[in-house]
Amino acid sequence: MNKCLHCGVRIMDQTDVCPLCQCVVEQGDDDTARERYPDIRLKGRRLELVSRIALFLAIVLGALAVTLNYMLDSEMWWSVIVIGALAYLMLFLFYIIANEHAGYRSKVIIGVVCGAADLVVIDYVLGFGHWSLDYVIPLVLLVMDIMIIVAMFINIRNWQSYLLFQIVMILCSGVCVVLSLFDVIRHPVMSYVALGLSSIMFLATFIIGGRRARNELKRRFHVM
Numbered sequence: 001m002n003k004c005l006h007c008g009v010r011i012m013d014q015t016d017v018c019p020l021c022q023c024v025v026e027q028g029d030d031d032t033a034r035e036r037y038p039d040i041r042l043k044g045r046r047l048e049l050v051s052r053i054a055l056f057l058a059i060v061l062g063a064l065a066v067t068l069n070y071m072l073d074s075e076m077w078w079s080v081i082v083i084g085a086l087a088y089l090m091l092f093l094f095y096i097i098a099n100e101h102a103g104y105r106s107k108v109i110i111g112v113v114c115g116a117a118d119l120v121v122i123d124y125v126l127g128f129g130h131w132s133l134d135y136v137i138p139l140v141l142l143v144m145d146i147m148i149i150v151a152m153f154i155n156i157r158n159w160q161s162y163l164l165f166q167i168v169m170i171l172c173s174g175v176c177v178v179l180s181l182f183d184v185i186r187h188p189v190m191s192y193v194a195l196g197l198s199s200i201m202f203l204a205t206f207i208i209g210g211r212r213a214r215n216e217l218k219r220r221f222h223v224m
Contacts, residue, residue, distance in 0.1 A: 002026060054093055058086040080125050084118045116140045130186050138190035141173050145197050160209060160216040169198040
């Protein structure tokens, strides 16, 4: 694209003189015009390269941990903890960072759930003292409930969209209570607290929300 330095206009036609003032125009460079638009694929390519390097290093470190664990003839398979931590880091890198299309709520939920699962694995490797099920999982549910409450106040115009997450919290807390009935969870106090908080939060949102809350549930569950 050519430009007239006298008039300050850009001329799309292939001409050597300005049609307004008849002055010689400055010849534009196509490469310069293309450089005005940033290469949006550059960031993706760099992140993909970093992800591949990180995946390679994770595989090497995991294999090295298993080899050392086997050669040292240890009674505890601590390499499982290392592999679980590496897997969580890869999940964090590939999904939470690289996946730009996923919403922040799904990223938080997946990150927290996988982190809790890693703690259960650690508890099992260390002899399964049930501390992960008795305290960690219910504590995660309580933290998620508090995060939902804070998010509802921050996103006050779209608070009803968090009703589905409240139902999920009730179901997860209910599973913990059921596990306590079968002595899988030996100290169920925090599980009952998590179920109570989730239920109260959902009930308050449903009653106070009124029509907007009912419409959201109808939309989510396709109820006429």
